[in-house]
Amino acid sequence: MSCAETLQSPFCIVRLDSTASAKVLLSRCILATGIYELLGHGDTYDALRDDVLSRSSRQLSQYRKLPFRFTLDCFQGTRSTRKQREIIESFGYLNLEGQISMKNAELDLWILEDYSLDTTKPKHSSEPKHLYLGRFLGSSGRKVVPVYDLKKRKYISTTSMDSELALVTANLALAVPGKLIYDPFTGTGSFPVACAHFGATVIGSDIDGRSIRGSKGRNVFSNFQQYGLEALYLDSFISDLTNTPLRKRRWLDGIVCDPPYGVREGLKVLGSPKPELQKEVRLKDGRIAHLQSDYIPPKRAYSFEAMLDDILDSAAAMLVDEGRLCMWMPTANDEDVELAIPAHPALEITSVCVQSFNKWSRRLLTYRRLPNCDIDQTAVRRRRELTSGATADELNSFRRKAS
Amino acid sequence: MKLLTLNFLTCARKACKTSAASFPLHPREAELEQVELDMNPQFIRNVLPRVEWEAMRSISQELGLPSLPDTAPGPEELADAEGGPTQILKDLHTLLMETTIASGKLLCANCGHEYAIKEGIANFLLPSHLV
Numbered sequence: 001m002s003c004a005e006t007l008q009s010p011f012c013i014v015r016l017d018s019t020a021s022a023k024v025l026l027s028r029c030i031l032a033t034g035i036y037e038l039l040g041h042g043d044t045y046d047a048l049r050d051d052v053l054s055r056s057s058r059q060l061s062q063y064r065k066l067p068f069r070f071t072l073d074c075f076q077g078t079r080s081t082r083k084q085r086e087i088i089e090s091f092g093y094l095n096l097e098g099q100i101s102m103k104n105a106e107l108d109l110w111i112l113e114d115y116s117l118d119t120t121k122p123k124h125s126s127e128p129k130h131l132y133l134g135r136f137l138g139s140s141g142r143k144v145v146p147v148y149d150l151k152k153r154k155y156i157s158t159t160s161m162d163s164e165l166a167l168v169t170a171n172l173a174l175a176v177p178g179k180l181i182y183d184p185f186t187g188t189g190s191f192p193v194a195c196a197h198f199g200a201t202v203i204g205s206d207i208d209g210r211s212i213r214g215s216k217g218r219n220v221f222s223n224f225q226q227y228g229l230e231a232l233y234l235d236s237f238i239s240d241l242t243n244t245p246l247r248k249r250r251w252l253d254g255i256v257c258d259p260p261y262g263v264r265e266g267l268k269v270l271g272s273p274k275p276e277l278q279k280e281v282r283l284k285d286g287r288i289a290h291l292q293s294d295y296i297p298p299k300r301a302y303s304f305e306a307m308l309d310d311i312l313d314s315a316a317a318m319l320v321d322e323g324r325l326c327m328w329m330p331t332a333n334d335e336d337v338e339l340a341i342p343a344h345p346a347l348e349i350t351s352v353c354v355q356s357f358n359k360w361s362r363r364l365l366t367y368r369r370l371p372n373c374d375i376d377q378t379a380v381r382r383r384r385e386l387t388s389g390a391t392a393d394e395l396n397s398f399r400r401k402a403s
Numbered sequence: 404m405k406l407l408t409l410n411f412l413t414c415a416r417k418a419c420k421t422s423a424a425s426f427p428l429h430p431r432e433a434e435l436e437q438v439e440l441d442m443n444p445q446f447i448r449n450v451l452p453r454v455e456w457e458a459m460r461s462i463s464q465e466l467g468l469p470s471l472p473d474t475a476p477g478p479e480e481l482a483d484a485e486g487g488p489t490q491i492l493k494d495l496h497t498l499l500m501e502t503t504i505a506s507g508k509l510l511c512a513n514c515g516h517e518y519a520i521k522e523g524i525a526n527f528l529l530p531s532h533l534v
Contacts, residue, residue, distance in 0.1 A: 178445035201446050203408065205527075212524055231441040234500075235408040239527035243534055245415040245518075247426065251453040270534045277531035290530035293519070297528040 009114055010075055011132060013038060023138040028198070030142055030167045036110055036134025045090060048131045052094070060094060063135070067099045068107035071136075077115035077128055087111060091133070108136035141167075144197065147227075150190075154226055155218040157188050157211060161258055161328075165355070165364075166194035169256050172351065172366045173326045175200035179253035180234070182318075184241050184311070187211050189220040191256040196224065196232035200254070205246075207268065207299070209238040241310050242269045242302070248317040255315050258328040261304045269307075272298035308342040312367075316346035319369035324350070331361045345379035346370055404525050407499035409462055410454050414511035415518070415527040416534075424513040427458040430466055431517065433507035442496045444488055448481055451495070463498065471498075 012032075016022045019037060026035040039059065040052030052060075070088040072079065079087070088111065098107065113128035148163035150156050161169070169191060175181055177199030183191045186204025188211060195202050204220065206212055212220050224233040239245055260267050277298055281289040289295055308329065315325040325347060331354060332338040341352065347367035355362050412428055419425035456475035463471055481492040508517040509525060516533065519526050 177443070178449040180446070180450060201443065201450075203411075207528070209524065209526060209528075213522065231443060231500075235404050235523075235525075237404065237408070237412075237525040237527060239415060240529075243415045243417065243527070243529055245412045245428075245525075245527040247411055247413050248420070249411075249453070251411060251450075253449075270529055270531070272531040274531070279532050281530065281532075290533075295530070298531050 008116070009130070011112060011114055011130075013041075019137050026138050026140045028171060029140040030145065030164060030171060032140045033142055034139045035137045036112075036132075037137055039109075039133045039135060041130065041132040043130055045087070045131060048133060049090070049093060052133050059135075060096075063098075063107045064096055065098050066107040067101040067105050068096055068109060069100060069102050069105035070109050070111065072111045072113070074113045074128070075115060077113055077126060079113075110134050110136055148193065148197065153223060155188055155214050155220070155223050156190075159258070159260070160188045161190035161194075163190070163194070166190045167197065168353075169326050169328075169364060170194040170198050170200070172364070173200075173254040173256045173324045175254065180251070181254035181256060182246075182252050183256050184244070184314070185257045185259050186220065186236055187258075188214075189223050189236070191258070192220075192233070193223055193227065193229065195254070195256060196229040197227070199232070201232050201234050203234040204236045205239045205244075206236070207238070207240045207270075212236045212238060240270045241307065241314065244314070246314075246318065248314075250318060250320050252318045252323060253320055254324045254326070255311075255319065256326045257311065259304070259307055259311060261330055267302050267304055267307060268299040269302040270297055271300050273300060274298070305339070305342075312342055312344040312347060315367065315369065316344050321369060321371040323369045325365075325367040325369070327365050327367075329363055329365065331363045341365060346372075346375050404504045404520055404523050405500055406459070406462065406466075406502045406504075407450070407454070408525075409509075410459060410499075412509070412525075412527075414513060414516065415529055416511070416514055416516065419511055419513045422513040425511050427455070427462055428509035428511060428518070430462065430504055431508040431510050433466060433520075434505045435466060436503050436505040436523075437497075437501055438503055440496075440500055442488060442493065443500070444481065444492055447492060447495050447499070448478060450499075451475065451478070451481075454499075459498075468498070468502070 016025065022035050026032060037059070039056040040048055042048040042051045070091065072084045072087055096107070110133070112132040112134060114130045115126055116129045145164045145167065148167065150160055150163060173181060173195060175195040175198040179200045181192070181195045181200045181202050183202070183204040186192060186206045189204060192202035192204050214220065214222070220236050221233060224230050283289050283292070290297070311327060312325070319325065330339060341349065341363070346369060348370055349365065350368045351366045353364040355364070409427055413420065414425040414428065454475065460471045463469070476491045476495070481489055483489050503523055504520050505523050507520050509520065510517050
């Protein structure tokens with residue numbers, strides 16, 4: 001695949017082996033809206049019409065007798081109805097013989113205009129910088145984004161992942177029917193729901209049992225019921241990544257997560273530095289504290305970087321060959337310290353996506369579990385030294401910088 | 404908690420990880436529930452090679468469920484000549500996905516620690532002296 005246009009343009013020219021695979025690809029795509037067979041392109045209408053003749057005469061002869069329609073799409077621009085009609089009629093030179101049919105067109109032609117985003121000029125005065133003629137093949141999977149909109153979800157919290165980004169993450173994790181995908185910071189289940197949408201079976205855990213149990217019948221499981229995805233929900237359980245009950249065997253097809261990094265929620269793991277808690281604690285009446293049903297285990301602050309290392313170690317230990325780890329983490333902006341992308345000899349980075357906010361940004365990292373024979377045996381797994389300190393601010397440099 | 408999940412769980416204590424006795428965890432005072440779910444043959448086929456059959460057998464025996472065959476069914480036993488689900492596949496679905504522990508405890512045979520299951524959700528958090 002090659003992106004012919006700059007990142008400023010919403011259009012991208014790709015080379016695929018067939019129109020059938022183009023449709024399949026787009027059906028999974030969340031960020032694109034549609035895909036078209038490219039019949040021609042150019043900077044002016046004259047250049048476009050010439051390009052169509054030289055590039056696509058053979059295809060067009062196959063389509064000549066089909067009922068057809070034209071649509072003009074002006075991206076970041078506008079055209080009057082009269083002008084639109086004028087432009088469409090200028091394609092009369094194609095001599096299409098089929099009937100014009102707005103409802104039952106089998107040849108769905110789109111003229112796509114790309115205007116440069118120049119905010120200094122009023123929209124209507126500018127001319128498009130590039131033009132395309134395409135045959136519409138299919139729309140994308142993007143229509144499910146509003147279906148999973150958090151505003152319509154019955155159980156969410158302040159840290160629930162936006163539905164569009166959760167679906168993108170599930171795509172990068174290669175969620176498909178039959179696979180098993182795990183979220184170690186499941187919260188209200190945003191990632192598992194998105195993975196289940198694509199047919200994967202999901203399992204999640206969280207150190208905070210309240211987020212899984214919810215209240216008043218609204219909980220992680222009820223979100224699966226809301227979307228009719230119950231059959232794909234394996235389980236949720238309460239656990240801490242640093243003291244996980246999961247077996248270190250290669251049984252997961254994917255891991256997706258948005259680890260807590262302390263901007264919204266403090267980063268905590270099990271354990272306490274207090275000397276009196278290092279042995280079994282008894283209540284005043286002699287009962288053992290941790291065996292009581294209302295017992296809340298003590299937690300301590302943890303370094304975000306140590307947690308990233310823990311996640312990568314778990315992924316290396318539990319993913320099958322070619323399994324994916326998709327992980328969100330804060331990047332750093334100019335005024336902040338940049339957090340290095342964590343590395344592991346058994347994991348290869350396949351993509352790094354950046355989402356920019358006003359004052360900070362975050363990355364979506366995707367790793368591929370290498371088959372053992374492809375791992376560089378000379379690479380040494382280096383865990384970062386644990387910073388000494390007791391509070392989240394002492395342990396996490398990016399928190400100090402941000403404040 | 405579904406019985407399949409037990410296949411992926413061991414004791415949360417780091418000290419127990421190296422001991423063979425920490426897997427599987429043993430259900431105690433388990434209240435079972437059958438929850439009807441749509442069958443997902445593709446998932447069963449994918450996950451079956453990752454199931455520790457011996458452990459699954461002992462868990463279902465401890466729970467008083469019908470005994471499982473000595474060895475795990477092969478992939479060819481899951482679909483009939485027409486590609487439809489066999490009785491073996493249906494039984495696996497019932498056992499692994501539809502049989503759940505609504506409440507009870509999971510015992511580690513190595514250290515004796517018990518993890519509670521409430522409303523189908525197991526709690527693996529440890530007190531500070533066991534971390």
